[in-house]
Amino acid sequence: MTSDTDWIAVYRPELPPAEAIAAYLRRCDAARFYSNRGPLVRELEARLAAAFGQPAEALRSAASGTAAIEAAILAHAGPATPERPLALVPGYTFAATALAAERCGYRVAFLDVDPDSWCLTPAAVAADPRLGDAGLVLPVAAYGRMPDIAGFAALQAETGVKVVVDAAAATEALMDTPGHVTAALPLALSFHATKTFSTGEGGAVVWADPEGQARVEQVSNFGFRLSRECKVAGLNAKMSEYHAAVGLAMLDGFALRRRAYAAVTTAWQAAATGLTGRLHLPPDLASIYVLWEAPSAAAMIRAEATLTEAGIETRRWYEAGLQAQPHFARETQPPLPVTADLGARLLGLPMSHDLPRRAIGRIAVALAAASPSGPPQAAVQT
Numbered sequence: 001m002t003s004d005t006d007w008i009a010v011y012r013p014e015l016p017p018a019e020a021i022a023a024y025l026r027r028c029d030a031a032r033f034y035s036n037r038g039p040l041v042r043e044l045e046a047r048l049a050a051a052f053g054q055p056a057e058a059l060r061s062a063a064s065g066t067a068a069i070e071a072a073i074l075a076h077a078g079p080a081t082p083e084r085p086l087a088l089v090p091g092y093t094f095a096a097t098a099l100a101a102e103r104c105g106y107r108v109a110f111l112d113v114d115p116d117s118w119c120l121t122p123a124a125v126a127a128d129p130r131l132g133d134a135g136l137v138l139p140v141a142a143y144g145r146m147p148d149i150a151g152f153a154a155l156q157a158e159t160g161v162k163v164v165v166d167a168a169a170a171t172e173a174l175m176d177t178p179g180h181v182t183a184a185l186p187l188a189l190s191f192h193a194t195k196t197f198s199t200g201e202g203g204a205v206v207w208a209d210p211e212g213q214a215r216v217e218q219v220s221n222f223g224f225r226l227s228r229e230c231k232v233a234g235l236n237a238k239m240s241e242y243h244a245a246v247g248l249a250m251l252d253g254f255a256l257r258r259r260a261y262a263a264v265t266t267a268w269q270a271a272a273t274g275l276t277g278r279l280h281l282p283p284d285l286a287s288i289y290v291l292w293e294a295p296s297a298a299a300m301i302r303a304e305a306t307l308t309e310a311g312i313e314t315r316r317w318y319e320a321g322l323q324a325q326p327h328f329a330r331e332t333q334p335p336l337p338v339t340a341d342l343g344a345r346l347l348g349l350p351m352s353h354d355l356p357r358r359a360i361g362r363i364a365v366a367l368a369a370a371s372p373s374g375p376p377q378a379a380v381q382t
């Protein structure tokens, strides 16, 4: 039971218990196979691909979401070249997006996002004067919302500049809309513990291009292909059999897990009535996110203070945008007003598959107390 003074965490992961993983681990013991695309990794790849309506060839696992982005970049765009040194990246994202591009030799150029979708748009990229110097475009599925895949595929076909999608939080979106998976654009997923589907640490490249996926395999394994000779730029991006064991156990219980999230989402919907500002909920977002859109930056600061005081953890998941973070602010970037505004007004509220109804009630009361003068409205976005 939670009491009214218990700390409420912004997210509380729960991965399969040891007993559920043990049956799979015994298969590692028996096979004496621990990494390098062993039987458990292959089974996880096939089952996940099937969940996206794809053959097993369309999915290659990775050691992390960041490793999946790097492998997808190297396999699709290759490392940066002197002629095209830039990667075009949205400012409103998690640090891993831009770090992955840097690890592949690119200098990151930040673009602003669309105020409604919170994603980079093909039109913004097409209009950007830096496109001629870019060897990579890296749109992000913000909070699991897919960017305009068809539009980016058309942009890639027209300009020849390769597009890789950081779809880290979009595993559910791919399950619900398998049409996002194409032969044109590789999508990188994260299976980190704070994502809806998790292997602890892990990720995958989803791409319906068998030749492309053969390159993903190659760059993920030191650039080796059919020999132990390093033939292209690569890294060690391989998922271990142990992480695949966690993933297989997670998949076994995933339908149940999604129903649990749906029930908590329904409770959140009920609590949204009467709140100032706007609540963004799954399935519009990945199930791990509930975001409160504050009417102003000042209102968000007030809400953060009030919620912290009440023992409720909140998070600015993408901070103020990457362009504002010390490592990336070394280079002068154009102003990104939408990214800055979203960073100042989108607040991550607690969400978990087993978040109790009374915890949600406490959060709603604290939010209402933080905005006493605001007009009540029931603007639930689902």
Ligand SMILES: *Cc1c(COP(=O)(O)O)cnc(C)c1O
Residues within 6 Å of the ligand: 064, 065, 066, 067, 093, 094, 096, 097, 140, 141, 166, 168, 169, 190, 191, 192, 195, 201, 202, 203
């Ligand atoms: C989680 C996340 C990542 C990083 O994934 P890891 O598995 O932690 O490496 C990258 N980009 C976005 C948008 C994410 O949400």
